Amino acid sequence: MIKIYSNYMANFRGLSREIWLLSLVTFINRAGAMVIPFLSLYLVNVEGFTLPQVGWIMSCFGLGSLAGTYIGGRLTDTIGFYKVIISSLFLGGVGFILLQFLNTFYGFCIGIFILTLMADAGRPAIFVAADTYSKPGNITRSITLIRLAINLGFSIGPLVGGLIIAHINYTSLFWIDGLTCMLAAFGVFLLLQPKKQKNKNEVKSITVKEGIPPYLNKLFILFFVIMVANSLAFVQYFSVMPIYYEQVHFLSEDVIGWLLFINGATIVIFEMPLIAWLDRKQISKTMATFWGIFFLGLSFLVLNLTSWSGILVVAMLLMTLGEMIGFPFSNALALEMAPKGRKGSYMGLYSMSFSFAHLIGHNGGMNLVNSFGYFSTWTVFSIFLLFIALLTIWLYFQLKKSEAGKV
Incomplete structure (x- = not known):
């Protein structure tokens, strides 16, 4: 058992401090995203929408993801991953908090689209940051660590979210989601120092x-x-x-x-x-x-x-x-x-x-x-x-x- 544990942990030795911090921030962000797995239940049980209406709202979720990923990639190339990550986390947090105040079908369609656009704009920036902060030859393991942080956060988030709904209410989820996203944004600002991306001219040559x-x-x-x-x-x-x-x-x-x-x-x-x-x-x-x-x-x-x-x-x-x-x-x-x-x-x-x-x-x-x-x-x-x-x-x-x- 000790040998298995040692072999498992060996996969993550030698990764930079910044990659570990980036993974920690990603974990906090994903663990805080408790609303998403329960969104369809919330829309049916609390807001009273029909299943086809929930389907259209979730389509707006996908459209926002598509737009956010594209815009986030373009912004990462122009203003840098550091600003994009912080802006995406903070504005996404604001969006989660405001989402609870919507109560109409079209309001939710627009709100979910804007929220997902802001939240997913940070996805390309995270992987560019991983490339920038990785030591030579460590990019694959760095991305693997970030992927594990995402999955660990996504496993804990729904568990805690389900307990919160059962013992408190749905509204608490929106506040916790929003505040944890903002916490992650401040974590990036305080702990992760901005670093220039790899020389573009050198890459082009x-x-x-x-x-x-x-x-x-x-x-x-x-x-x-x-x-x-x-x-x-x-x-x-x-x-x-x-x-x-x-x-x-x-x-x-x-x-x-x-x-x-x-x-x-x-x-x-x-x-x-x-x-x-x-x-x-x-x-x-x-x-x-x-x-x-x-x-x-x-x-x-x-x-x-x-x-x-x-x-x-x-x-x-x-x-x-x-x-x-x-x-x-x-x-x-x-x-x-x-x-x-x-x-x-x-x-x-x-x-x-x-x-x-x-x-x-x-x-x-x-x-x-x-x-x-x-x-x-x-x-x-x-x-x-x-x-x-x-x-x-x-x-x-x-x-x-x-x-x-x-x-």
């Missing part, structure tokens, strides 16, 4: 663009479509699924928080060793993406097998296994498919797949449930993901054929 842009790369566009489809199903666990837990299995918010905690905690404990083991087995990145989609589809299928509430834990673990295998390797596959000098544009398109999923996934799931019920909705997602998994296998053979052609 050695950058040679090869290959074709991502939107002209047919295989990458197919991969992008696969990732959008996978994410469409994945986001159901954070909007439609909490309502399913309450309406069908009669779970309270604190128990729902524990279920969501399983996801983040499992990732924090097992993702790094699992990925290291799969790397040693030299699994194909495309096939790892296939298995991620397969396990996600299986998580929807098992929900229809029994009315036993314990199946919810099984489904959550299957979904988490799919996430742990699929997302890291799909990220690596996107980088692998990107030619020299075009990695930014390829990774930008890859990152947008999740924003597109937020834009249409929540809305589609809510309307499916409203029209056909949960049983049919989970069946549709199971069949849909089976088709996407088969499409991923086809991509695997096309990529192998493409590589053979180069040789």
Whole structure:
């Protein structure tokens, strides 16, 4: 056990002080984001909106994420990551506090859009900061630490949020979310010293663009479509699924928080060793993406097998296994498919797949449930993901054929 712990911790030795501080701030921010997992429940139970209305509000969430990521990336290049991170955290905190005072459908649509735009504007800046503060050769491990901080925060946040709702009220969540975002902003301001990004002129002098842009790369566009489809199903666990837990299995918010905690905690404990083991087995990145989609589809299928509430834990673990295998390797596959000098544009398109999923996934799931019920909705997602998994296998053979052609 001691050896396992030592090997696990060895992955994080040698990282800079700034990366650890950046991860701590990210953890505080994500742990404070308690409203998001319970937003659909709040909109139905407190505000009295219908499922289709909640779907449109969540589409505005996705649209704000899409706009925020794009604007944040542009602002990071012009005014620097330091100002973008602080502004995003502080304004996002203000947005969370003000959100509780909205009570109309269109008000929520606009409010969620603006809030997500401000909050997600900091996402590109965080990773640019990681690149800037990383020691030579440590960028991958630095990003991994930040990813673990995000997942640890996301596992603790819903757990605490569910307890707060059960024992206090929903309103408290908005205040806590807002204040923790502001606390994270002050943490960056006080603890993280601004640092210039790597010399742009130096980068330009050695950058040679090869290959074709991502939107002209047919295989990458197919991969992008696969990732959008996978994410469409994945986001159901954070909007439609909490309502399913309450309406069908009669779970309270604190128990729902524990279920969501399983996801983040499992990732924090097992993702790094699992990925290291799969790397040693030299699994194909495309096939790892296939298995991620397969396990996600299986998580929807098992929900229809029994009315036993314990199946919810099984489904959550299957979904988490799919996430742990699929997302890291799909990220690596996107980088692998990107030619020299075009990695930014390829990774930008890859990152947008999740924003597109937020834009249409929540809305589609809510309307499916409203029209056909949960049983049919989970069946549709199971069949849909089976088709996407088969499409991923086809991509695997096309990529192998493409590589053979180069040789």
